[in-house]
Amino acid sequence: MFRKDISQFLIDKKNSVVYIASSNKNIDIYFDNIKDEEKNIVKLSDLQDEEEYYKVNYELLEKINLTEKIIILTSLEGLLMHYSLDEETLNLKLGTTLSRKNLIEILERNGYKKNYLVQKRLEFSIRGDIIDIFPLNGENPIRVEFFGDEIDRITHFLISDQKSFEKISSINIYMNRDNSQKLDFLQLLNKLEENRKLDIFLENSEVIQYKLEETILRERARENEFRKLYDEIEKKSQKIEVLKSEGDNQKVKVSNKKDGVKYENLSQIREGDYIIHANYGVGIYLGIQDINGKDHLAIRYADEDKLFVPIEGLNKIERFVVSSGKTPELYNLGRKGFKKRREKLEEDMLKFAKEIVEIQARRALNTGYRFSGDTVWQEEFEEKFPYIETRDQKNAIEDVKRDMESSRVMDRIVCGDVGYGKTEVAIRATFKSVMDGKQVLIVAPTTVLAQQHYERFVERYKDYPITLELLSRLNSDKEQKEIVKKIDSGSIDVIIGTHRVLSGDLKFKNLGLVIVDEEQKFGVKDKEKLKKMKTNVDMLTLTATPIPRTLNYALLGIRDISVIETAPEGRVPVETIFINDNKKEIREAIMKEIAREGQVFYIFNRVKRIEDKLNELKKVLPKFISIDYIHGKMSPKNIKEKLRSFQDGDIDILLSTTIIENGIDIENANTILIEGLDKLGLSQVYQLRGRVGRGKRKGYCYLILDKDKKLGKKASERNESLKEIGEFGGGFKLSLEDMRIRGAGEILGDKQHGALETFGYNLYTKLLQEEVSRIKGDYIEDFETKISLNEEAYLPKTYIEGDERLIIYRRLVDIKSLDELKNIQIELKDRFGDIPKEVLNLLKYLEIKILAKELKIKEIQKIGEEILYKFDNSFVNFEKLMKIIELKEARYSQKDSGLYSNKNILEFLYWYKGEEEKNEKI
Template sequence: AVELPGEFSIHGGILDLFPATEADPVRIELFGDEIESIRSFDAESQKRLADLASLSLTIAADKPTATTDNRSPGNGTAPFARFSESLLDSAPANLLVILSDLQQSISEGRLYLQRLANPTGLFGVDHVMARLTTWPSVTVDAIGVDSFETACRFSIEPMERFSGSRRDALTELAEVLNPGDRVLLCCHNEGEQERLRELLVQHDAQFSLGLAERVATTPGMLRRGFRIPARQLIVLSDSELFSRTPARTGTKRRRADSRAIDSFLDLKEGDLVVHISHGIARYRGMKMTQVLDVQEEQLILEFRDGVTVFVPSSLIHLVQKYIGPAKTTPELSRYGGTSWLRKKDQVAEAVSDMATDMLRLQADRNSKPGLICRADSHLQQEFEKAFPFTETPDQLSAISDLKADMENSRPMDRLICGDVGFGKTEVAMRAVFKAVDNGRQVAVLVPTTVLAEQHYRTFSQRMAEFPVTVEMLSRFRTDAEQREILKRLKEGKVDILIGTHRLVSKDVQFPSLGLLVIDEEQKFGVKVKERLKQMRAEVDVLTLTATPIPRTLHMSLLGIRDISSLTTPPRDRVPIETRVGRFDESLVRSAVIRELNRGGQVYFVHNRVHDIHELQMRLNRIVPEATVVIAHGQMPEDELEAAMLAFVGGRADILLATTIIESGLDIPNANTMFIHQADIYGLADLHQLRGRVGRDRHRAYCYLLLEDGRIVTTKATRRLKAIEEYSELGAGFRIAMRDLEIRGAGNILGTEQSGNIAAVGYELYCQLLENAVRSLKKEPLRYQRHCRIDLPVSSFLPDRYVDDQKQKIEIYRRMSQANTLDQLSELETELRDRFGPIPTPARRMLQLRELNLRALSWFVENVHLQNGFAVLRYRNARLMRMLSLLHKD
């Protein structure tokens, strides 16, 4: 299926393609060499979106006009040289060229080419400059230009830096104004423009400085402000005045998490599957069978001792792909044995006990009075308006949920799940500010000192404009500093205290603790978790985790666990370029130099402390231009803090670290990562480590390095290949997320339940859990009902209609799981749209499923032919007699 830009597929008279210039893929239906229709469709669901009258396609490169004199035929690029061209080859004749700091740009360009190991194939600086002279140009230079006759000189001065405080910024602005100066303030949106006008009026009313008359506001984006003395004009941006980052806007996309864990799209021959009635087997492909004149496609399952079972495609709902915790390989079940049924019953009992305990805990919590927060105050609204980004729909939903919890009389205990970089911290900050605004203290508990430092910086910057005191308690603080912080905390002078397990010590006393925020609770020890259980009964608790849980588990836990999931990434997040290869010094150097050339920084992950200093010396030799600092958990506190602050502050180019950076580190300027000996990591670890880069708008790179001479196992190779290839929209992404989601399920449910998931597979486990919760809440159980239909009708998807086996399995499964006539009708429409007119065998499949649904509505359990008549068998004879009496009347 076409899911990503640049992909295309052809099946019959249907051409699917995803042009790079279009927001959605396009489906073209052909009749011979004529186009019958053009329509866009959704990449995730593959369903029609809109009909199109026309489609303009752009090719990857225009016919080149550039010369190739700077390309050598000896480097392997000669056959492709005629396809290489400069962007200038496509420039219009009426182009105006603006050259900013020309000499500096030329010097940087030449330095960049000198640093490259093999610059052949790139246009040289002289070549580019010669091309630029063919158009009119304007040169902007701080020093001056060669031609005095054509120079237009005027003085521009940089503006002073402001503190960033909303309370003080306007006063600071008034202090730098000279008599007669006017100010033009660029606001990143109209809402901020309106708020600034209100602030100016309020400021004048309070201080009588007359700023409102001298400051004009306008929507616009400006990176740095400046002063033009001759014009008595100052131009500023709101982000510069208040030390904020311009907002990201645009439509957000939702990741395909609903299909991530229960899809058959990636089922391959040899994979483990679960037959609900008979247990764990190995999938051996599909086979077309024929009995008399009836054809049907069947799944081939291999059980223990080589027993082979054929499952008709109409019963595919009984088969699930086995998904379990990482490093789990269950034994095949014995077909027809009783051990599988016993195992399933044991898991069902354990799940029921767990659900009972969770419901009891919820009932206990509901019976105790909690802190009741008032509705959002004006200060809370100002705090939320100061957020410089556009919230995702999931963030808004989670914020609404936690506010409702905090304004309720029962103590809050909510879990926020979300992948790295999806905005969990901002959601937590809304709750933290609300608690402080209601006169309560907040404790933020994190598993590592590095994450404590990160949160301390983030919270301090975010709260800087408001009357909130933030402190940190970790081994980065001296004993004297810790004593002073604890003293002020006890006196109620600290609003937010961030720290590691030190926060749960007996000498840490909160006189008015109202909210406890726990980041990655599963990483704490047993004693800390026991203390957290006690605290849960007393205050509001908000737990954050970067291990997302599957949607199916989320739905199963509705009513017994308060969970908010963040599954919507920022739209402008550029996909991370991921590559796998041997440790090659020239590759490392070129990648580091590329990052340094664009002003960025580099992570180098090496998870062995004993030889990390040797690797540092090696990196110093490979890239002597770069400053390398080391960070790992066994370092003295002062050295670790110094290294982290040097990297965060931009004084170090490369952070050589262990997986201590896996959780929470957020440095937008670091957008290249190397993971050394990547084959020893699981998919979840690789995914979360890689999430440290790509947090800005620049293209990010992640290199998974393998040591020369090291033998890589087949499983490790598959892991690395999966994470190299996956994208957020493709089927490979679902493979790579599986380990992470199962880990998330284990974190929420406990290690014992991880064993139960391993025993029966994730999908069946969720079905058992959902039924256990429904049973305890006296709600009707959900189960798949089917009527057995034995009719001499051939029903299957012909290869000429759907030629991809994975797509076939998905369609068979969706058809068998269609529980309403509307769902079946939607599937029929989708088949016509995706694959063209439905052939007879496929149409009969739809008709048999419709008959199945109608028979179920009449409580029929079997339909078959006997002596030329259709025989209907009802669930019980009494019901059949009642229906026959109704028919007589």
């Protein structure tokens, strides 16, 4: 029987089924094909991870007592595990009584650990009346809110943004008890046969027998137990032979409810960080301090002077990102050193801002081809995409289409982590270009990546009359000449290649779009050739970790950027683990992956010693494990053949230099070990880590530390950043962090070196953008309203703790609209519970500030029982103002430009806003 027929075979069976598969891959295929037809299906595979094991055990518990048909898919691994059938569950239900104290005791007793923000299974957090729990069962953590001792609300929430997304009325939480009875698989079968007819199938018994021997090699102590158990189960089973066949791996279109980015913030200011205040210069952040019932940021300057900045002044403070990596000098508060320095540098920045505006103006005048709107074919083609687009991916696609349909020449960067859907953005842009009869050039830095793109494009375009060719060093001279000739005649629509396509012999009949993948990998000469193409052809650049110069261009508006930060549905985070450079730890990391039928990348970036490293690994590992190596000095043909063998599963471990950094996409390779960290940049390590965890299985990245080598400051910072960076969507953030560690880089030579050194990257960019806006005439001076209400308005430590307070403060200060304010109020209630009076006062203060800014009110001050409103003379016509405001209780004084009223502040502001809008309409 063919593998593709097994799924239907299992669906057609009337009895319940236990199916023992010869590989986890087969189980995944059967499960994906059966799950929509049979709801009572459990797969016992890939159980090396303890969390996954308990989750599966819970699913088994739910199904075991059903009288309906159930299907259990298991591998040998699942066969050798023990299962609990008498575990207790804790039922949480709306309206029931359960004290928070008792719930916490139950959780702790059953192995749950307390953390401020829940990030993984077996964690819980307490924030006021809210307890967040990530149980072993279920896909997402839950949020339980109490009213006294009554459960008032239960929701699922996302790890990515910590926000609730689904209300539920009850849930059973699986308790991880150590004293529960454990059954082996034979006992489990006997239990299943008590109340149902059961068919047991054993797939490819010879393969499973071989896997058993491999397992016994690793666990000699349990050899007798394993052999006896397997022999008994084999007697009860019907043998079935299964052959591989095409059509097994059809992709299923799935929903995308897990949109979001890991809830971390690399630019977050932490205690002890160097910061820069726009008015006072560089200091050291000491944390938040309460002064007269109001939170202030404490900053230490030279001579132990301290500056206390009220929270509303947060927008004047940035983390100090130094371009040279050296320790910055603290400024003196009582002197004018920073002020003088800033005034001098602002003259240079003004000149530079004018240059930027000129570049932008020239770019705006540079008109190109205006592509047509989407055709019926385009819509049909996009419908065939086998996945649901993520939110960010949709936005990037729309950005590119909008650029192409405009008369301005496109120069857009699409930045997104490996596997986040950048290629699909390029595929759609290419299709749009071809629909208008325009040719497309796609350039990749390596033959491997070019080949991968070619295969993907061919697969997506197979139903359409689009001609594609691949051009690289692998083509013979004759083939290259033939392809060049076809490009010139216009008979090739899409040409994909490496540096070879930038040779002077390529002449296009009607080139409309150039797509560059990982531009930073190209040399200076190639970049110059690409730059010349930008003058009249739309340019799209794809990158996972943009270099500082590219980031600078994007952040300053010289180039456009779309960032894809949303993880695709089903993507499991890659876990980063630091290990020591010793045989035991390296062997253990590799064997864990081999045991789950996976493959391993081992990064060793020294060509001369790579064969020695191969022999070292062979001595450490069992003989049945296949190892081979590749490096950049090998012929492209040889590299391609070895990669193909690795992809086909003939090689278990691929020892490689950093040549695999781009373009290698092997779903079964989910462990990578990286040696020689001190020689690699942060972005490079991140790119390499992206080679694993590209499918549904969890990926592991082991960073090997040389215990005999002392780490320098930059290396230590890089390692800390790798620990802090989120598992999802971190490439763009990591590029910013790489800039901090390795240097910010320059845009136009050394012209702004002094400004970067003085202001740091963040403040420098902010000030430069302000200058650009002023020159262009679209800068709006920040209008500040002074508000004195004598009310306590802050975030209490008892409500929000630690670094999270500053994150929330920063978000509150950055709020620009009433809608944003409303959304964050909903989020605060959801995540931290009932909002205390001080926080409500803070939200009211922000609401008043937003309205007052809009109405150009300079000051609002509470005097006794009355409120004084002072209006800005430069914006407000008081004669007109008094015609609008006809309040008996309001008094107006020309002397202080003030209006006195005893009305509620918000009531008055909303009323005045409405009257002003009415008056404008008249």
